[in-house]
Amino acid sequence: MSDQLLQLLFSGLTLGSIYSLIALALVTTFNITGVLNLALGEFAAIGALLAISLYATGMPLIAAFILSIVLVAIMGGVLERAAIYPARRASGLTLIIITIGLSISLRGLALLIWGTDTYSLPAFSKGGPFFIGGAALNPQSIWILGLAVLTLSLLYAFFELTYAGRAVKAAVINRTAARLVGINPSTVSFWAFVGSGALGAAAGIFIAPVTMTTYDMGFMLGIKGFVAAVIGGLSNVGGAVLGGLLLGVLESYSAGLISSGLKDALAIIILLAVLLLRPQGILGVLGERKI
Amino acid sequence: MLRIEGLDVYHGYVQAVRGLSLHVKEGELLAILGANGAGKSTLLGTLAGLHKPAKGNILVKRKGDTPPNKEKGNTPVGGMSQVECPQLWKDITNTSPEKMVRQGISLVPERREIFSSLSVLDNLMLGAYHRYRRDKATILCDVREVMEIFPALKGREKEMAGTLSGGLQQMLAIGRALMAHPKLLLLDEPSVGLAPLVVREIMSILSQLKKTGVTIMLVEQNTRAALKVADRALVMERGSITISGSSAELMSDSKVQQAYLGRARVQPAWGQA
Ligand SMILES: Nc1ncnc2c1ncn2[C@@H]1O[C@H](COP(=O)(O)OP(=O)(O)O)[C@@H](O)[C@H]1O
Ligand SMILES: [Mg+2]
Secondary structure, eight states: OHHHHHHHHHHHHHHHHHHHHHHHHHHHHHHHHSOOOTTHHHHHHHHHHHHHHHHHTTOOHHHHHHHHHHHHHHHHHHHIIIIIGGGTTSOHHHHHHHHHHHHHHHHHHHHHHHTTOOBOOOOSSOSOOEEETTEEEOHHHHHHHHHHHHHHHHHHHHHHHOHHHHHHHHHHHOHHHHHHTTOOHHHHHHHHHHHHHHHHHHHHHHHGGGSOBOTTHHHHHHHHHHHHHHHTTSSOHHHHHHHHHHHHHHHHHIIIIIOTTHHHHHHHHHHHHHHHHOHHHHHHHHHOOOO | OEEEEEEEEEETTEEEEEEEEEEEOTTOEEEEEOOTTSSHHHHHHHHTTSSOOSEEEEEEEOSSSSOSOOOOOSOOTTOGGGOSOGGGEEEOTTOOHHHHGGGTEEEEOTTOOOOTTSBHHHHHHHHTGGGHHHHGGGHHHHHHHHHHHOGGGTTOTTSBGGGSOHHHHHHHHHHHHHTTOOSEEEEEOTTTTOOHHHHHHHHHHHHHHHHTTOEEEEEOSOHHHHHHHOSEEEEEETTEEEEEEEHHHHHHOHHHHHHHSOOOSSOOGGGOO
8 A cells, every 4th residue: 555655656746747847937937027828838748749750850869859949949939029029018917818829829730730649759768667665766757857956956046146147037126127227128028938938848858758748738737837836826936846746746646546537627626726715826926017 | 418309208198298408418417306296207217218208309419529420521601500410419219228228328216226135236236237248347346336435335235125224225226327337327316215414425425426427417306405416407397497507596596495495585475374
């Protein structure tokens, strides 16, 4: 029995680290731009599908990986200029609806290019799972957790140790004052979307070996990432990572111990519970625009 | 060094600046006085690029004193009407705030607007944002220079800007604007809410700054303190300039005395019991 619990914990953490990555990208972009980008799941899906297609052309995995990240980063920047920038004076809610529109369009585009087939990528490192206390741990999980840790460290280093990071913070703290010293908030917003494109794509590629990669995988990923971010308080990067892990573990236990039908419903139940118990926590933050 | 011609600025349907024209000379300290709602902040905000004027022009003198096309060396035959060379002036109307600071115009806004959750040092360094790439190596020397101007900030580099007292925050806000190396420094009511001693300190720093060649436009409700340091002053009422002259002239102007210095020569009849 305890073996099974440990096994469920491991698969929960794997699942959770995926959600953490999406939540991390969501919260970082949200903190910088005030835009809750619900198309982030699609960034991950397209990143994964692109990498798979590029890898299929015979390209080395690492090259496919980098090229796909670059392409999705560019896509993030282009979408920001095309859809977010023209509506920069609109309310936070309008912008969320725009990102929902983007997510539907991107899913449609992915359907046109990749069809309804299921794709997969080989695991990054060869060899079977590790066995810890009688439970199997997939090495890809370690890659995914590693990416989450790396991203957190890079974000920390950027914001705390670099001048550009300080300028981004300044733009978030006081937009008018930032403009007065010469910081262009719309450039900051552009780069935030480029960054979230890159991070979303990286997340999608890292999870491709352990998930069914399909044109519509972004939908559920986006929802789970959003719920993870909500659990973490929506504007807290560390909270987003923990929220992701927590959601993954809860899903894993409820699917393993109660019913597998409960897995996807759980995220929605948690979201509803948070909305009912602490609506101001989410809606309060959502109302305000930053950049 | 700055020319404003027929400026109209609106906030929605409210006209805050009406047909305002003004010439600011290089190196002067110009005080702008006037009651609440006269349009002083709107004027400064427009110069800093925060508001778009509906009409009128803002022009700055080009860098260097020679006009770009100097080939016409001899004086025109047309006489005095041709004396002014328009090429000397650059039209910067409708420039965004992030570009105005690159034109040498820095605003210290009404509510200071410091980056409250960043350190004092970060606030100062960010003041130099527009020239950071060029002057990376000397930014910290510039910070030290600003600290010499505002010694009260010394030793507080690591403190969070939002935890400073009002006076120190005002000094930080001015210091941050100075870090941009402005040619024209705009100050919006720097004395508001500060103790008289701190006001005096800030005013004396402004007159010192003037000596370094910075042109200063100072909006103040504290008329007395402003007139003491200013070379020239003007009074705004409902969006336009109603009185202007040297500080001494305004100091002795009866209307200014009545309205802004709280000194009435003639008591109004209904004032008596
Ligand atoms: N953001 C704004 N929206 C609407 N009206 C404004 C705004 N800012 C200023 N005003 C109006 O414009 C006029 C001038 O205001 P302001 O420039 O702040 O004057 P001052 O700085 O001299 O007190 C006032 O009537 C004020 O009510
Ligand atoms: Mg004002």
